[in-house]
Amino acid sequence: MAEASFDESFNFKRQVRRSLQPLATMLEGKSPALREQEMSKTFRKRSTNLNVQRSLQILEESIYTPSHIARTARNLRHTTYTPKQVLSGSKFxxxxxxxxxxxxxxxxxxxxxxxxxxxxxxxxxxxxxxxxxxxxxxxxxxxxxxxxxxxxxxxxxxxxxxxxxxxxxxxxxxxxxxxxxxxxxxxxxxxxxxxxxxxxxxxxxxxxxxxxxxxxxxxxxxxxxxxxxxxxxxxxxxxxxxxxxxxxxxxxxxxxxKYYSDKIIIDELFKRDYIIRQGQIVVDWLEHCAREDFDNMAENIKFFSDRAVGWENTLYRLQNKPPVSMGSERPLVDEMDPDAPIRQNKLLDDLDKEDEDRLLHYIFICIRAGQVKRAQEVCRKSGQSWRAATLEGYRLYHDGNFEKPEGEPVQGNAYRDVWKSVCWTMVQDPRIGQYEKAIYGILSGNLRATLPVCKSWLDYVWAYFRAMVDMRVEEEIRAKTKCTRPLVPLPDEYFQKVLTPPKVFQEIEACENVREEAHTWYHVIQKYLILGDTHRLVEMMYEWVRQGKHDKMRVPMHLLRFIVHLVLFFRATHQAMKEELTNSIIEAYIENLITEKHHQLVAHYVSHLPSEAQVYWYAKFLEGITDREEQQQCLSLAEKAGLDIPLITKTVVENIRSHSDINFRSLSYQQQEVTTVTEEDRKKIEAINWLVFDESQRAEAMKQTNAVMRSFIAVKKLEAAREIFEKLPPDSVDVIHRMWHLQTGSADLPVEERNTIREYLCIKAYLDAIDSFNDWFKLNNHGKPTRPSLGSGSTFTEKVAHEHRMKQYEQELERWRHSLNLQTQTTKEHIYNVLLFADGGWMVDQNQNNEMEEDMKDMKRQEQMDGLRGLVLPGLCFLLHNVLHTCQQYIECLRLADIVASEHHKLYQVFRKDELQHLLHLLRESSLSVLDQNCDPLGYELQ
Structure with missing residues (x-):
């Protein structure tokens, strides 16, 4: 279908071309080629033959160049473009x-x-x-x-x-x-x-x-x-x-x-005047920012015919003007010089006026992008070489032949002052369009003529800074030049408005058109970069970050990334700013990296914080890492970043175990044992992994393990306590001694490490005692063999079988009694190991550091240990009495009273009044039972 359609169109075009060829030949050469645009109604009535010729041209273009962009005002406004290609990001x-x-x-x-x-x-x-x-x-x-x-x-x-x-x-x-x-x-x-x-x-x-x-x-x-x-x-x-x-x-x-020109004077000005040089850098940057849009527009838009003829439609109408003018016609210029429309106060052809407006708009876009030569080129191609020459008038004059007579061409405009004066006068004329005023206004330093066409904050900054630089340049030239003629004075308005960078931004922010845009994130940053006020810039960025934590206006992650690297640049180049604000901004970025799971980046940015903040943030980050391989990787990254790994891992464990504090004083031995390990408990258990990677941290690992086990024992989560106890390698005591010897060469551990090992052994003794009691309880209640029974009316065979089962039962019962006695003895020994723990008692530090006052953590630890003594020791006494009384070792039960009352061990001090009463009640039962064994109530044999 597409091929058939193309052939039909081609044949139709060829037939029309043959029929109109004589007319086209007759018209050839009489007028410039017309554009493919709509003409005014008056011109269309008298240009039928040209319409036919134009139809031929459009038809030909539709057949041979289907992608051609028609040069109409409508197409100009809706022209699309494809952005140019650059290398892609390195990570994709x-x-x-x-x-x-x-x-x-x-x-x-x-x-x-x-x-x-x-x-x-x-x-x-x-x-x-x-x-x-x-x-x-x-x-x-x-x-x-x-x-x-x-x-x-x-x-x-x-x-x-x-x-x-x-x-x-x-x-x-x-x-x-x-x-x-x-x-x-x-x-x-x-x-x-x-x-x-x-x-x-x-x-x-x-x-x-x-x-x-x-x-x-x-x-x-x-x-x-x-x-x-x-x-x-x-x-x-x-x-x-x-x-x-x-x-x-x-x-x-x-x-x-010696001879010196305007250009030499201004070169020296820029070398010594920092402010004006920075102002020109801002102008260059703004023009560079506008260059992308300019390039896209320049490549995709063709304004005029290829023949360099200015005002071609007006020229054609003048050349083909009928001898008698019609009354309905508007007065057109009858001369073609550039000043004719203003001098005669007459009009151009509609299409030429439209072309003129678009050309001036495009020239301004070129100047806005710093492409003055491109603007001159377009003027020449459009038949307006005179306008290209007028755009040359602002350049500084320099004749290099005075210094090196080698025939160098003269640069710039020797009558630049005259040209600027004319420009200032011209923009006062109301008949001049706003873009033409803006063109010559910006080149001559006339800010008021330029601002009406400025649309964005960047346009305003560009216009102000260009005017500021132009005024300073003009002042320098008029102060230092030694021209042979007096310079033409400029209007008073030119020098009345003294611009400085702070005043420029103050005036721009007062403009209603761009007031809101001036307060956007990036424009505020650019403003303070231009002003060189890093102190105020960091304060503003800190406010954005702070407010973003509470308000809906959350700072985008990419903006936060930019802000962080900006403040790090300021810090590296020793710019003035408040360190606490900088650190807060970096912390906000780290928090976002953690939230967005950019785990491999956290360590490096944490390293830019103070030492205390490094420990806090990296420990907070590691709390959420549960995979063991990832934990090792994060520690490796921390090591490369120079972070304090021992202190960080210690803080991680302390943070995790502090999520649920326990009041040891409110607990009692009567509470029921809890066997369920919750998710929170699991986190505490797994947290010890952070401290067992490095043997040099084994002492800290033991210390933190003791702390977690204290909390588990306090709430009778003995299964969890045993599980975390097994997390610590069994050779930890030897490792602690070895690492200390390698570090100091001494075999004597410091007081803190000795107390840590002692506490570890105390907990081990308690867990062994509980495990031994559980084994005894299981053996006593569930291990005793069952006595076989014989029903009434049994046969001889059944009786014989029963006797055989009885013999087996008695053998098993004897073995059970032997095992129970052994287990009872073992349980008794394990419990006594706790009750009679050597060198001061169970959970009592043998070594006290008298040289240093105890800090809050040591005081809390001591309170917990004292609380565990009051919680565990009475309970173990009751368990031991239960074991001995059940095994009918009543005399041993009564000896327990001597042990509790002993001043050497002072176990009675850990009993509450109700607990002592309960213990006395148990001893009374044992005392009554011992009477049946021919002993007195205290367990001594009767004579």
Whole structure:
């Protein structure tokens, strides 16, 4: 169908062409070729033959060049473009689809083109051919488009990229190379996101999310470029404003004045005046920011016919004007010089007026992007060479032949003062369009003529700073030049408005059009970068981060990443700012990295905090790491970052075990034993893993294990206590002694370690006693063999079998009694090991450090140990009495009273009144039972 349609169109075109060929031949050469645009109604009535010719041309273009963009006002407004391609981010698979292109190195060349009053700001971007964008979608791109938020998914690698750049460049000499790396990373990512935006255009919500991320990264890229340019200048030129000699001294040779031009004067001004030089850097940066949109527009729009004829429709109408004019016609100019419309107060043809307006708009866009030569080229191609010449009038005059008579061409405008005066006069004329006023206004330093066409905050800053630089340049020229003629004075308004960077931003923020835009995140950052007020900038960024924790206006993660690396740059270059605010910003970023699970990045950024904050944040981070391999990896990263691993791991365990504090004083031995291990208990048990990786931390591991076991024993979670006890390697005591000997060469452990080992052995003795009692209880209650029974009326055979079973029963019963006696003896020994623990008693420190006062943690530990004595020892006494009384060892039960009452062990001190009463009641039962064994109530044999 498509081929048939094409053939029909081609045949129809060929027939029309043959029928109209004579007419086209007759008209050839009489007038310039007309554009493919709509003409005015008056002109259309008298141009039927030209319409036919134009129809031929349009038809031919529709057949042979279907992709041709028609040059109409409508198409101009709706022209679309495809963004150029740059290398993709280094962390994405899609980078393999792009051809590697070497990056250019940014330069700070402030005096390459001083005749143009601005630096040749060199971009780091390297543009690839436009057909790169037509390549097929890669597998990675398809995967990204399937994500809920393609922009964020595609940009996750930025966090690692920035961290690696920051980690690889640490010295102050590498700071600007670091900023350049940041630029490259952002630039590559912006290109990738542009591609995703075009691919996701049919999915409106995803496209919007991706566009939001793209906006953040484009603004970040612009901010890095600004920072790079400003601080590179500070490093190269220094902060002193008067480092170079005065111009008068430089131009004196052997007592005679040497020739110097406007350009030389301004070059010296820029060398010694820091503020004006920084102002010009801002102008260059703003023009560079606008260059992308300019490039896209310039490549996709063709304004005029290829023949360099200005006002072609007006010319045609004048050449073909009928002898008798019609009354309905509007007065058109009858002369074609550039001043004719103003001088005669007459009109151009409608299409020419439309072309003129669009041309002026485009010229302003060129100037806004710093492309004055491009604007002049378009003027010449459009038949307005005179306008191209007028755009040359602002350049500084310089004749190099005075110094080197080698026939060098003269630069700039010797009558620049006259040209500026004319420009200022011209923009006062109400008949001049706003874009034409803005063009000559910005080139001549007329701020009031430029602002009406400024639409964004960046446009306003550009206009103000360009006017500020222009005024300072003009002042210097008029003060230092030795022209042979008096300079033409400029209007008083030119010098009345004294602009400085702070005043510029003050006035811009007062403009209603851009007031809201001026307070956006990135524009505030750019403002303070330009002002060089890092102290106030850090305060503002801190407020954003602080308010973002509570308000809905949460700082985007990419903006937070940019802010953190910005303050780290300030810190590395010794900029004035409050360290506590900087640390708070870094902490906010670390918190977000933890939330977003960027685990491999946390250690490096934690290392930029003070020591105490390092321990706090990395310990908080490690609390959420449960996988053992990942735990080892995080500790390895912490070691590379220079963090205090022993203190951090200790803090991790302390944090985890402090989540549920226990009141030891409110507990009693009567509470029921808890066997269920909760999730919270499991976290405490697993936390000990952090301390067993390194043998040098074994003493701390034992100390923390003791603390957790104290809490478990207090609530009778003996299963959990046994489990965490087994977490500690069995050779830990030997390891502690060995590590101390390796570190100090001494065999005597310090007091704290000796007390830790003693407590560990106390807990071990208690757990062994409980395990032994459980074994006895199981054997006593569930291990006793069952006596066989014989029913009535049994046969002889059944009786014989019963006797055989009885013999087996008696043998098993004897074995059971023997085992029970052995287990009873073992249980009794284990319990006595606790009750009669050597050197001061169970859970009592043998060694006291009298030289140092106990801190709060030691006091809390001592309270817990005392609480455990009161909780455990009475209970063990009751258990031991139960074992002995059940085994009918009544005399042994009565001896327990002597042990409790002994002043050597002072066990009676840990009993409460009700507990002593209960113990006396148990002893009374044993005393009554011993009477049946021919003994007195105290267990002594009767004579």
């Amino acid at each position: 698979d899609v980078s393999s689809k792009f051809r590697p292109t070497p990056k250019k190195t940014p330069q700070s060349s402030f005096f390459k083109s001083r005749d143009n009053f601005h630096t040749s700001f060199t971009s780091t971007s390297v543009l690839l051919p436009e057909e790169e964008m037509a390549e097929e979608i890669t597998t990675t791109n398809i995967g990204l488009l399937l994500e809920e938020d393609p922009g964020n998914s595609a940009s996750k690698g930025l966090y690692l990229d920035f961290k690696e750049c920051l980690q690889n460049k640490t010295s102050q000499d590498e700071m600007f190379a670091l900023v350049q790396d940041y630029e490259t990373i952002c630039e590559d990512q912006v290109t990738l996101l542009k591609k995703l935006v075009t691919r996701a255009s049919k999915q409106e919500e995803k496209c919007q999310k991706t566009s939001d991320v793209l906006y953040l990264l484009k603004e970040e890229l612009a901010s890095w470029k600004l920072l790079h340019a400003l601080y590179r200048d500070k490093m190269e030129m220094g902060l002193e404003q008067n480092t170079s000699a005065d111009i008068e001294e430089l131009m004196m040779v052997d007592g005679k004045r």
